[in-house]
Amino acid sequence: MTMTENAGAAGQAGLADPAAAAAAAAVTGDPAADLPRLNRSLRPAAKAPVRIVHLGLGAFHRSHQAWYTHRAGDAPEWGIASFTGRRPDAALALAEQDGLFTLVERGDAGDSFEVIGSIVAAVDGADVGRLAELVAAPATAIITLTITEAAYRLGTDGRLDLRAPDVETDLAVLARGTGSPATPLGRLVFALAGRRAAGAGPLAVVCCDNLASNGTVARRAVTGLAAAWDAGLAAWIEANISFVSTSVDRITPRTTEADIAAVETACGYRDTSPVVAEPFRNWVLSGDFPAGRPRWQDAGAVFVDDIEPYENRKLWLLNGAHSLLAYAGQLRGHATVAEALQDELCRHAVERFWDEAEANLHGPDLQIPAYRAALLERFGNGRIAHHLAQIAMDGSTKLRMRAVPVLLAERARGRSGAAAARMIAAWMDFSASAARFQDPLAAEVAAANALGGAESTRALLALLSPGLVDTAAPAGGPVAELVENLRGTFSGPAVPE
Ligand SMILES: NC(=O)c1ccc[n+]([C@@H]2O[C@H](COP(=O)([O-])OP(=O)(O)OC[C@H]3O[C@@H](n4cnc5c(N)ncnc54)[C@H](O)[C@@H]3O)[C@@H](O)[C@H]2O)c1
Ligand SMILES: O=P(O)(O)OC[C@@H](O)[C@@H](O)[C@H](O)[C@H](O)CO
Numbered sequence: 001m002t003m004t005e006n007a008g009a010a011g012q013a014g015l016a017d018p019a020a021a022a023a024a025a026a027v028t029g030d031p032a033a034d035l036p037r038l039n040r041s042l043r044p045a046a047k048a049p050v051r052i053v054h055l056g057l058g059a060f061h062r063s064h065q066a067w068y069t070h071r072a073g074d075a076p077e078w079g080i081a082s083f084t085g086r087r088p089d090a091a092l093a094l095a096e097q098d099g100l101f102t103l104v105e106r107g108d109a110g111d112s113f114e115v116i117g118s119i120v121a122a123v124d125g126a127d128v129g130r131l132a133e134l135v136a137a138p139a140t141a142i143i144t145l146t147i148t149e150a151a152y153r154l155g156t157d158g159r160l161d162l163r164a165p166d167v168e169t170d171l172a173v174l175a176r177g178t179g180s181p182a183t184p185l186g187r188l189v190f191a192l193a194g195r196r197a198a199g200a201g202p203l204a205v206v207c208c209d210n211l212a213s214n215g216t217v218a219r220r221a222v223t224g225l226a227a228a229w230d231a232g233l234a235a236w237i238e239a240n241i242s243f244v245s246t247s248v249d250r251i252t253p254r255t256t257e258a259d260i261a262a263v264e265t266a267c268g269y270r271d272t273s274p275v276v277a278e279p280f281r282n283w284v285l286s287g288d289f290p291a292g293r294p295r296w297q298d299a300g301a302v303f304v305d306d307i308e309p310y311e312n313r314k315l316w317l318l319n320g321a322h323s324l325l326a327y328a329g330q331l332r333g334h335a336t337v338a339e340a341l342q343d344e345l346c347r348h349a350v351e352r353f354w355d356e357a358e359a360n361l362h363g364p365d366l367q368i369p370a371y372r373a374a375l376l377e378r379f380g381n382g383r384i385a386h387h388l389a390q391i392a393m394d395g396s397t398k399l400r401m402r403a404v405p406v407l408l409a410e411r412a413r414g415r416s417g418a419a420a421a422r423m424i425a426a427w428m429d430f431s432a433s434a435a436r437f438q439d440p441l442a443a444e445v446a447a448a449n450a451l452g453g454a455e456s457t458r459a460l461l462a463l464l465s466p467g468l469v470d471t472a473a474p475a476g477g478p479v480a481e482l483v484e485n486l487r488g489t490f491s492g493p494a495v496p497e
Contacts, residue, residue: 038100040099043100045115049079050079051078051139052140052141052143052294053140054081054146057082057083057090061208062101062116063103063250065080065144067118069296075118077294078294081120081121085147085184090122090273091122092122095121095123097273101115101274101275102267103115103274104275106276107383136197143204149397150397150440151183152209153221154217156465160224166182171229174230192237196236201290205242207246208246208248212312215286242288242289244286245287247313249281250277250280252277253387285304309363309366310366320423322391324349324350324422325337327427330430345490349490353423356406356419359413394440395431396445399423403424404468407420407479415473416475424464425486425487426489428460432449448462457484461480
């Protein structure tokens with residue numbers, strides 16, 4: 001089922017003749033008008049039976065879990081039914097292509113193109129009836145999630161906030177027994193109730209969001225929501241659902257019109273849903289699959305007993321640096337990761353943050369120096385336009401996992417944690433000046449900023465972690481003071497420490 005081709009190889013079996021398409025385009029004036037649409041007639045690929053249900057049909061799901069499933073040795077047995085989160089658009093576009101899409105692997109040296117066939121159904125997330133039907137089917141063995149960190153509605157204690165307005169609304173819907181839940185967790189709990197009622201047995205929920213201990217976070221959030229609705233369901237979930245933890249990695253920016261045009265030119269067909277990703281990919285998983293799983297290891301996935309060192313390495317070094325660059329870089333007028341990394345002040349801040357993170361990373365064979373060197377190369381891939389504005393979203397949730405743990409670990413060792421604190425200070429400065437600030441706590445952040453001066457810093461810090469504000473250490477003084485002193489680093493004179 002794997003179909004790979006390099007730029008320039010269009011015109012091989014099954015593809016439209018690019019020369020003929022170009023001639024037709026010259027007549028119509030619309031370069032895409034006469035190109036055939038990518039689908040399973042154009043690129044024959046059998047549909048595997050649905051055994052995986054996915055929530056969060058976005059770019060990353062397609063470049064990562066869909067790719068690994070497509071490349072598994074037993075791919076013909078494992079089809080994915082993928083549901084969108086908030087809008088139907090991505091499902092409608094993909095459904096028109098029978099679930100097929102082009103993965104553009106964008107390296108320093110050029111692009112390669114591969115049609116991915118593992119998604120066999122693309123469904124509007126609002127179709128909760130279809131979700132419940134598929135989750136209740138005995139053949140379904142796995143539910144994967146890429147619903148974003150913010151969608152877990154975590155409070156500062158790392159648990160689901162049952163008082164979040166949309167969670168409360170979903171609970172009311174579930175209690176009433178009419179209408180459909182609207183949050184991904186509400187929909188998942190509703191669908192699991194259907195599986196319980198159908199007696200379809202255990203399955204695995206595989207969280208693929210960038211959260212520390214993401215399997216545990218997902219289990220707590222799902223059982224917490226279920227318990228607030230139906231204690232029996234919560235007990236059934238505890239006994240029957242395995243929550244698998246993962247570390248997931250593949251830099252996948254949002255698809256642009258230019259990406260769509262590049263696929264047309266190179267492949268000779270129209271694909272409205274291509275996805276562009278770096279060549280690097282990594283998937284580390286830990287947990288049980290009571291109803292089976294694809295042979296993801298054939299595509300390079302690794303199964304381990306203790307995932308924490310891998311998770312922390314990725315969340316702190318990669319995602320931590322990303323968040324730091326997102327705020328510092330935008331304050332310095334940069335738009336992409338690659339651009340920000342070329343700025344000496346930003347690069348220096350990243351290196352110092354990595355030093356602090358590295359001092360607190362322990363585990364077998366983590367090979368941190370090589371990992372750091374590889375990150376510099378990956379971030380420097382200027383052909384991947386990874387926009388800082390996208391990474392900057394939902395910072396209050398992300399910094400709790402990317403900056404706060406490193407800061408706390410440093411202070412527990414009697415050190416200041418200044419580099420992690422600098423990331424927090426940059427987030428604060430960005431929150432105070434950004435024209436567009438998307439965050440689940442946007443209203444609270446705005447209120448904190450309105451206080452002004454050191455009071456703002458204390459209030460913003462409390463939103464990230466209330467216990468942090470007055471934490472003291474022999475070096476650095478109270479955290480609030482340290483962060484306050486670091487504010488303005490990226491808007492002031494460009495002097496590395
Ligand atoms: N893009 C990457 O490079 C990457 C890499 C590793 C991990 N991830 C993880 O995957 C997640 C999704 O990334 P993506 O690039 O596919 O994003 P995306 O925006 O393309 O898609 C995310 C999906 O989740 C839905 N969604 C977004 N916010 C939601 C909300 N608040 N409530 C309900 N549904 C919501 C969207 O509608 C969409 O279906 C990330 O948040 C991260 O945790 C992404
Ligand atoms: O996807 P988010 O929003 O959790 O974080 C933004 C980036 O840090 C992230 O997408 C990385 O590119 C990714 O985690 C690399 O695997």
